[in-house]
Amino acid sequence: MKSFIQWTCCLCLAFNHIHAQNILPVIPGDFADPSVIRKGNQYYAVGTSSEWAPHFPIFTSTDMKSWKQSGYLFRKAPEWTSTSFWAPEYFYHNNTYFIYYTARRKSDNVSCIGVATSRYPDKDFTDHGIIIEYGKEAIDAFVFNDNGQLYITWKAYGLDKRPIELLGSRLSADGLRLEGEPFSLMKDYDRIGLEGQSILKKDDYYYLFYSAGNCCGRECNYNVRIARSASIQGPYENYAGNPALGENEQWKCSGHGTFVTAPDGASYYLYHAYNKSSTVFTGRQAMLAKLTWPGANAWPEFRVLSGNARPAGIKDDFRGKVPANRWQWDFRNSTPVVKQSEGKLHLSGSVKPGNAAGIVLSVRPASQHYEMQAAIANENDAVKGLAVYGDANAAIGVGVSGGNVEYWMVKDNKRTVLASLPIKTGAVELKMSVNSQVAVSFRQGAQWQELTPSAPVSPDFLPPWDRSPRIGLHFSGAENEEAVFSRFEVIYK
Template structure:
C-alpha cells in the first residue's frame, strides 16, 4: 500500500510539472532571431541599438533598434558599400560614442595579406551614413574583437591578439586618442590565455573597487562548438587580473548552447544586461548564433557576479510576406558579396534580379535572408520566362546550395555540392503562366521541393534520395534562404512575391 501511494504521488508530481515544462519551452526565444553573432549594444536616449557580425554577407553589419530591449526592428547596416581595404570576414563590431559621433570598431580581413585586423567607421547617426577610416589596429598575425573602455577620462581600446608566434592568445589594450581614430603609447597585456582554452569577445565593467573583464572561451562556432563566458578582475585597469575559480559563469542550458561574446547595457531600472549570442539546440547551426539577453547580478560584499540566463525573452519569430509594392528592397536582403555582384530593382509589384557571378561560382546569384526557424516553407512566384534558372535557393556558399526554379518551360530541382552543379529532378510546365515554386525545410534538415502553375494544386518533385541540408552550414555563419537567378548578363528573373512561413 505504501509503495502504491508513492507511485501515485510521483505520477501526480510529474503531471503537474509537465505543462510547466511545455510552457517554459514555448516561451524561450531570442530577442534578435536568426544569425546575429558577436553583438554590441548602445543606448541613445530612450532607444537601444545593436549591431552584429555579418561574415561574408553584404550589406555589412546589420543594425537593429529597440525601445524596450525585447522587440527589435532592423533599421540599417553599417556599410552598404564594402570598405576598400577589406576582402571579407566582417566580424565582431563594437559600438561606442564620443561626443556627438558614433563609432563602430570592426574586424575584417585586409585585402593586401588576408589578415584579420580592426578598422573604424564613424557617423553622426547610430544606424546609417557611416564613413570608413580604414585600419586602426594591425597587430601580429591577427587582431580581432575590439572593445572600448573609458577609465578616469582616458579612452582605451582592447582586442584579442592571436597567432603571435609561440605566444598564447592575449587580451591586449592600448590608449586611444581623444578622437577615437588612432592608438597612443605602448600596447600592453591584460590577460594571457595560459590554459590555452581560447579567449576573445571581451567586455569590461567597473564595479566598486574592481574592474571586471568578461570574456568568451572555447570553440565559438559550428556544430562542435563549446563557447562559454568567464570573468577575471583587478583593482587596476592595467591588471594583473585574477581569474575566477568558479568559471564559467554563463554556459549552455537545455535550450541554448555555445553562449558567448556580448556587451553590456543598463536597463531602464538600472540592471546590467548582457546582449550575447547562442545556438538554439533545436535548429542549431541552421539558424546560426542568435541574440539573447541575460542579466548580471552582483552579490553583496564584492562577491563575484552571476548571470540570470535569458532575462529577456523576445516575441515569436516573424514570417515574411513581401509583395514588392514599394520602390525600395526590404532591409533583410543580403548577398554573398565575394562571389556575386547583383542587380536588384523593385517596382510595380515585382522584384527584378540579375547581375554577374565569379566564373568559379556554380550557384549563381542568391538574394538571401536569415532563417529564424529550422522548420519553414519558402515560396515565390516567377512571372517571366527565358533561358535563365529562376526561383528559390537555400544557400550555404558559392560551392554548396540547392533550390527549385523554372527554366525553358521546365521546373527544375538542383543542387551544387563540392562545386558541382547537378539537376536532381525536373518536370514540364506551361510556359505562358506564372510558376509558383516552394521549398520546405523540416526540423530533421530534410527539404521538399514543390511547384504549381496558375491556380493548380501543389505538386511535389521527386528526387532519388532524401535531400538533407546539413552540408550547407558554414563554420561561422548559417545558410541563407532566398531568391535565385542563374543566367547570362542579358537575362533576368522577375518575381511577383516572396514569403517564408515559420512552422511551430
C-alpha cells in the first residue's frame, strides 16, 4: 500500500495551474460543510445533514482518499432543535471530542449553535444544548486554540438588513460557554457573502479562510478566499489573489471546509463543491486540497487532490442484524419504522398530513446516472417500491399496490399515476433508471416490462435548493400495513 505522502505526490494537481482532469470527490454524494479531525492515523469527517435524519453523518478514513461511514452525531435530534441541521465543526480538547453544530430552535425557528461531546469521535455524543444565540441567526461555528486560549467564531446578521459579519468570542476552557464580549473579525460591506470560516496561525499572521458568494443550487457561485492579520481579532487584510480556491473544469462553487494536519505536518483542506455535470443531483460533494506555503509570511496556495475511485454501487440483501448506516429519511414529513431480520427489510410508519409522497428510506446518490432495483416480498394495498425523493411535494416512483404496479409522480403537492398495469400474485422486482429522464419497469420472471407514461418524465423539478434528491425504498399506506423488501441495489452508470 502506498503511503499517504506517496499518494499525495501522485494525485495532487495544482489548482488553476494544471489542466484539471479526472478530479474525483473523496466522499461522493451530498456531504456539505465538512469538518475533519485526525486521531493518530485515523481521520474522521462530519457533514451537514440538513432535513435528513439521522443527523450529521460521520465518515472515517486512514488516508483521506477512501472513506466509510461509521455513524451519526445524533440518532435522535436534541430536544431544543427542529430543522436545518447544518455546518458541524469537530474540535478535540482535554481528551474530549466536541462537535459544534447549527440547528433551528424549536421555540422560534431561529438558527443557533449547539455543542455535543463524547470520549469517542463517532459515537456516544451527549448534547449540551445551545452555546450561541445571536439575533436572527448564528451559524457556521469554528473553534481555534490560540496557545491555550480557545476562541469560537460564527456567522451573524445573514437575515438582517445590514452587512453580514464573522464574529468571534473567547471560549471557556471546558468549551461549553462564551466568555467576554463578541468581536468582529470581518464585515461584508461589499455584499459578497461571508461564512464557512476557518483560521490557521502561520509565522507572524493569523490566516482567515472564508467562503464567499451563493452556496447552493444551480445558481451558486461559492469560492474560498483568504485574509490575514497580526491579531486574531483583526483587522484582516484580504489576499490580492482571491479567490484562492474556486472553479475548475469539473467542479464549481467550492467552499466551507476545515483543515487537518497529517502525521508528516502537512495541512489538508476538506471542503465541498458541485460537480459540473451532475450539479444539484448529487449535491455538494466532499473534496480535498493540500495547503502549501511558498515561504515565510507568504500567502498560501491550494493544490486540489483527487479521490482514487469512482463511486461504488450498493447491494443489500438485508442479511445484517441491523439496517445499514447509509439509510436516512425526511424527518420533517415522515416517521418511518424500520426492522430488518432473516434477509428482509420491513418498512412502515406514518406521514405528516399533506405529505403526498409517503415514506422514503433513502441513500445519497453518488452519480446522476444510475439504475435502482428492489424486490418486493409482500402483498397488500399499500404502495411498496422505489422512489427518487426531493421533498414531500416532489418525488417520482414505481410501486406495487394490490394487484397493480404503478408509475407515479408527486409534483406541487399533487400525486399522479403516470402508468399502471395489472400483475400476478407473488414476488415482484422493480427497476428505476435515472438520467435526463426517468424510466421504470417491473418483472415477475425473466423479462423486464417497462411502464410507459404518455410523456417523458424529467427529474429536473426534484432537487431542493440546498441538497440533492435522495433515492431508495418507498412505502405509502396505512399504519397497520408495511412494505417488505428482500433486495435493494444501486448500479452507477
